[in-house]
Amino acid sequence: MHSKFYKILLLVGLGSVVGVILLLQMYRFAVGPQGVEISFPTLSQVSLTSSPENAQCIECHQNESPGILDQYHDGKHSQRGVQCLDCHKPLEGQEKMTTVHYEVQMVAAPTPNNYAQCHDEAVHEFSISAHAAKSWYPVVGAEDFTKEELAKYHLLGEDGKPLNNGKPNVIRDVIGKDASALSCEACHGIGKKNDDGSFGDCRACHLGHDFSIEQARQPETCGQCHLGPDHPQMEIYNESAHGTYYAANKEKFNLGAPTGTLTTKDFPSPTCTTCHMSGIGDIEPTHNVSERLKWNLAPPIATIRADGRQNRQTMESICLNCHAQGTIDEHMTQAEKIIDLTNENVRKGQSIVNELRTIGLLPGSTMSTPIEYLEFELWHHEGRRARFGAIMSGADYVNWHGIYEQEKALVEIKAEAEEMKKD
Ligand code: HEC
Ligand code: HEC
Ligand code: HEC
Ligand code: HEC
Ligand code: HEC
Ligand code: HEC
Ligand code: HEC
Structure with a gap:
C-alpha cells in the first residue's frame, strides 16, 4: 500500500519535472530572442527562465531602481526573453569598461558593439551616418580619434590632414570646456566615442529601458537636439x-x-x-x-x-x-x-x-x-x-x-x- 503510493508520487514528481523542462525549452525556442513575438510574459515568467545571475539583477533592482524595471517590463526585450546580461555582459574588447558588480562581471553602459549581437544591420547603418563619429569630431577634434578612424569616417581633408587642423569647432573654445560638457557634448554625444572603440549611443533615440519604437518615431525624440536658433x-x-x-x-x-x-x-x-x-x-x-x-x-x-x-x-x-x-x-x-x-x-x-x-x-x-x-x-x-x-x-x-x-x-x-x- 505504502510503496505503491510512493511510486505514484515519484512518477507524478518526475512527470512534473520533465513537463516543466519541456515548457521551458518551448519558451526558449518560441519566445526567446530569435522566436516569434508574443506579448504575455510578466516578471514571474522572466524570472523563471532567468539564469540565476539575471534573476538576481531583477530581484535586487526591483527595489533599488524600480523605474528601470518598469520600463524593462513594458518593453519588447523582456517579452522576447532578452535579459539584463544579454546587454550588460562584457564582450571581448570591453575589458576597460568591465566592473565586478555583486560578483558578476558587467559593463555599466552597453555600446553599439553589445547591440550588434542582435542588430548588426542597424549598428552598421548608424555607424556610417553623421550621427556617429562625424557628430563627435566637431566637439572634441582629432584627439579622440586614431589615424585609421579619421580615415574611415572621412574626417580628413583633401590635403590628408584632419579637418579644421584637428581642432574642435571654434565656438567650443568660445564657450569653454565646462559649458561644452553640458551642451555641445550632450547633443553631439549621440556619436560619442566609447571605451571599446565603438562610436555612438543608441539610447539617444531609444530612451529608457523599454527601447520603444513608438517613442523613437515621435518628432519630440529628434527634437531633443534638432531645435533652437541654428537648427x-x-x-x-x-x-x-x-x-x-x-x-x-x-x-x-x-x-x-x-x-x-x-x-x-x-x-x-x-x-x-x-x-x-x-x-x-x-x-x-x-x-x-x-x-x-x-x-x-x-x-x-x-x-x-x-x-x-x-x-x-x-x-x-x-x-x-x-x-x-x-x-x-x-x-x-x-x-x-x-x-x-x-x-x-x-x-x-x-x-x-x-x-x-x-x-x-x-x-x-x-x-x-x-x-x-x-x-x-x-x-x-x-x-x-x-x-x-x-x-x-x-x-x-x-x-x-x-x-x-x-x-x-x-x-x-x-x-x-x-x-x-x-x-
Ligand atoms: C544585491 C543587489 C544588486 C544586484 C544583485 C545587482 N545590482 Fe546592480 N546595482 C545595485 C545598486 C545598489 C546599484 C547602485 C550603486 C550605486 O549607486 O553606486 C547598482 C547599480 C547598477 C548599475 C549602474 C552602475 C554604474 O556604474 O552606473 C548597473 C548598470 C547595474 N547595477 C546593473 C546590474 C546588473 C546587470 C545586474 C545583474 C548581473 C545587477 N545590477 C545586479 C544593486 C544590485
Ligand atoms: C537592450 C539592452 C539592455 C538591457 C536588456 C538592459 N539594459 Fe540596463 N542599460 C543599458 C544601457 C545601454 C545602459 C546605459 C545607459 C547610459 O548610457 O548611461 C543601461 C544602464 C543601466 C543602469 C544604470 C542606469 C542609470 O541611469 O544609472 C542600470 C541600473 C541597469 N541598466 C540595469 C539593468 C537591469 C537590472 C536590466 C535587466 C532587467 C537591464 N539593465 C537590462 C542597456 C540594457
Ligand atoms: C542626441 C541628439 C540627437 C538626436 C536625439 C537626434 N539627432 Fe540628428 N543630429 C544630431 C547631431 C549632433 C547632428 C550633426 C551631425 C554632424 O556633425 O554632421 C545630427 C544630424 C542629423 C541629420 C543630418 C545628417 C547629415 O548627413 O547631415 C539628420 C537628417 C538628422 N540628424 C535626423 C534626425 C532624426 C530624424 C532624429 C530623430 C529620429 C534625430 N536626428 C535625432 C543630434 C541628434
Ligand atoms: C541642442 C543640441 C546641440 C547643441 C547644444 C550643439 N549642437 Fe552642434 N549640432 C546639433 C545638430 C542637431 C546639428 C545638425 C545640424 C543640421 O544638419 O541641421 C549640429 C551641427 C553642428 C555642426 C555642423 C556639422 C558638422 O559636422 O560640421 C558643428 C560644427 C557643430 N554642430 C558644433 C557644435 C558645437 C561646437 C557646439 C557647442 C558650442 C554644439 N554644436 C552644440 C545639435 C547641437
Ligand atoms: C536617430 C535616432 C535613432 C538612433 C540613434 C537609433 N535608432 Fe534605432 N530606430 C529609430 C527609429 C525611428 C526606428 C523606427 C524606424 C522605422 O520607422 O522603421 C528604429 C528602429 C530600430 C530597430 C527596429 C525595432 C523593431 O521593433 O523592429 C532596431 C533593432 C533598432 N532601431 C536598433 C538600434 C540600434 C542598435 C541603435 C544604435 C546603433 C539605434 N537603433 C540607434 C531611431 C534611432
Ligand atoms: C504620409 C503622407 C505624406 C508624405 C509621405 C508627405 N506628405 Fe506632404 N502632406 C501630407 C498631408 C496630410 C498634408 C496636409 C494636408 C494637405 O495639404 O493636403 C501635406 C502637405 C504638404 C504640402 C503643403 C504644405 C502647405 O503648407 O500647404 C507640401 C508642399 C508637402 N506636403 C510636401 C511634401 C514633400 C516635399 C514630401 C516629401 C519630402 C511630403 N510632403 C511627404 C502628407 C504627406
Ligand atoms: C516631409 C518630409 C520631412 C519631414 C517630415 C522632416 N524632414 Fe527633415 N528634411 C526633409 C528634406 C526634403 C530635407 C532636405 C534634404 C536635402 O535635399 O538635402 C530635409 C533636411 C533635414 C536636415 C538637414 C540636413 C543638412 O543638410 O544639414 C535635418 C537635420 C532634418 N531634415 C531633420 C529633420 C527633423 C529633426 C525633422 C522632424 C522634427 C524633420 N527633418 C522632418 C524632409 C523632411
Whole structure:
C-alpha cells in the first residue's frame, strides 16, 4: 500500500519535472530572442527562465531602481526573453569598461558593439551616418580619434590632414570646456566615442529601458537636439502642415507598426522619421539619416552631396506615397531658389569681412569683434533657418527668422565695416 503510493508520487514528481523542462525549452525556442513575438510574459515568467545571475539583477533592482524595471517590463526585450546580461555582459574588447558588480562581471553602459549581437544591420547603418563619429569630431577634434578612424569616417581633408587642423569647432573654445560638457557634448554625444572603440549611443533615440519604437518615431525624440536658433527642425515641423496634421490626429497614427512594412494607413502624415529613416512603400528603413539628403545645408555655403541626386530620388519616393510628382517638383524648385538666395547673401557678407581681414583691420584670433558675430550668424543661424524652413515647409523660418534677418544683418555688416575703415 505504502510503496505503491510512493511510486505514484515519484512518477507524478518526475512527470512534473520533465513537463516543466519541456515548457521551458518551448519558451526558449518560441519566445526567446530569435522566436516569434508574443506579448504575455510578466516578471514571474522572466524570472523563471532567468539564469540565476539575471534573476538576481531583477530581484535586487526591483527595489533599488524600480523605474528601470518598469520600463524593462513594458518593453519588447523582456517579452522576447532578452535579459539584463544579454546587454550588460562584457564582450571581448570591453575589458576597460568591465566592473565586478555583486560578483558578476558587467559593463555599466552597453555600446553599439553589445547591440550588434542582435542588430548588426542597424549598428552598421548608424555607424556610417553623421550621427556617429562625424557628430563627435566637431566637439572634441582629432584627439579622440586614431589615424585609421579619421580615415574611415572621412574626417580628413583633401590635403590628408584632419579637418579644421584637428581642432574642435571654434565656438567650443568660445564657450569653454565646462559649458561644452553640458551642451555641445550632450547633443553631439549621440556619436560619442566609447571605451571599446565603438562610436555612438543608441539610447539617444531609444530612451529608457523599454527601447520603444513608438517613442523613437515621435518628432519630440529628434527634437531633443534638432531645435533652437541654428537648427530649428522641430519648430519648423510644428508649424508645417505635416506637423499640424500629426498634432491634431495623433490617435490615428500607428506608431508601433513593425519596421519595414509601414503604409500611409499607419502614418497619414509624415513625422521626421517617415522622411529620414522609416521604410514606407518600396523604400527600405535605414539608421543612416544621411542617406536621403541631396544637400549639405549646414555649412556657410550649402552644396550638393556627391550622391545627392540619387538621395533626392529616395526622398521623393517617400513624398510620392501622398503627393503628385507635380506638387513635389514645385515645392522643391521653390525651396532650392531660397537655398541659392541664402548662399548669395552669405557670400556678400563674407566678402566684406574678408576684405577687412586682408587689409589687417581684424585681429588674428577669431570671434573677438562684433562684425565676426554678425557674419557668423548670417549663415549659422539665419541662412540655415531659411534653408530648413524652405525645404521642410516652415514659412515663418523662411522669412522672419531667415531671409529678413539676413538682409538686416547685411545692412549692419556694411555699416560696421564702414566705421572700422574710418577709424
Ligand atoms: C544585491 C543587489 C544588486 C544586484 C544583485 C545587482 N545590482 Fe546592480 N546595482 C545595485 C545598486 C545598489 C546599484 C547602485 C550603486 C550605486 O549607486 O553606486 C547598482 C547599480 C547598477 C548599475 C549602474 C552602475 C554604474 O556604474 O552606473 C548597473 C548598470 C547595474 N547595477 C546593473 C546590474 C546588473 C546587470 C545586474 C545583474 C548581473 C545587477 N545590477 C545586479 C544593486 C544590485
Ligand atoms: C537592450 C539592452 C539592455 C538591457 C536588456 C538592459 N539594459 Fe540596463 N542599460 C543599458 C544601457 C545601454 C545602459 C546605459 C545607459 C547610459 O548610457 O548611461 C543601461 C544602464 C543601466 C543602469 C544604470 C542606469 C542609470 O541611469 O544609472 C542600470 C541600473 C541597469 N541598466 C540595469 C539593468 C537591469 C537590472 C536590466 C535587466 C532587467 C537591464 N539593465 C537590462 C542597456 C540594457
Ligand atoms: C542626441 C541628439 C540627437 C538626436 C536625439 C537626434 N539627432 Fe540628428 N543630429 C544630431 C547631431 C549632433 C547632428 C550633426 C551631425 C554632424 O556633425 O554632421 C545630427 C544630424 C542629423 C541629420 C543630418 C545628417 C547629415 O548627413 O547631415 C539628420 C537628417 C538628422 N540628424 C535626423 C534626425 C532624426 C530624424 C532624429 C530623430 C529620429 C534625430 N536626428 C535625432 C543630434 C541628434
Ligand atoms: C541642442 C543640441 C546641440 C547643441 C547644444 C550643439 N549642437 Fe552642434 N549640432 C546639433 C545638430 C542637431 C546639428 C545638425 C545640424 C543640421 O544638419 O541641421 C549640429 C551641427 C553642428 C555642426 C555642423 C556639422 C558638422 O559636422 O560640421 C558643428 C560644427 C557643430 N554642430 C558644433 C557644435 C558645437 C561646437 C557646439 C557647442 C558650442 C554644439 N554644436 C552644440 C545639435 C547641437
Ligand atoms: C536617430 C535616432 C535613432 C538612433 C540613434 C537609433 N535608432 Fe534605432 N530606430 C529609430 C527609429 C525611428 C526606428 C523606427 C524606424 C522605422 O520607422 O522603421 C528604429 C528602429 C530600430 C530597430 C527596429 C525595432 C523593431 O521593433 O523592429 C532596431 C533593432 C533598432 N532601431 C536598433 C538600434 C540600434 C542598435 C541603435 C544604435 C546603433 C539605434 N537603433 C540607434 C531611431 C534611432
Ligand atoms: C516631409 C518630409 C520631412 C519631414 C517630415 C522632416 N524632414 Fe527633415 N528634411 C526633409 C528634406 C526634403 C530635407 C532636405 C534634404 C536635402 O535635399 O538635402 C530635409 C533636411 C533635414 C536636415 C538637414 C540636413 C543638412 O543638410 O544639414 C535635418 C537635420 C532634418 N531634415 C531633420 C529633420 C527633423 C529633426 C525633422 C522632424 C522634427 C524633420 N527633418 C522632418 C524632409 C523632411
Ligand atoms: C504620409 C503622407 C505624406 C508624405 C509621405 C508627405 N506628405 Fe506632404 N502632406 C501630407 C498631408 C496630410 C498634408 C496636409 C494636408 C494637405 O495639404 O493636403 C501635406 C502637405 C504638404 C504640402 C503643403 C504644405 C502647405 O503648407 O500647404 C507640401 C508642399 C508637402 N506636403 C510636401 C511634401 C514633400 C516635399 C514630401 C516629401 C519630402 C511630403 N510632403 C511627404 C502628407 C504627406
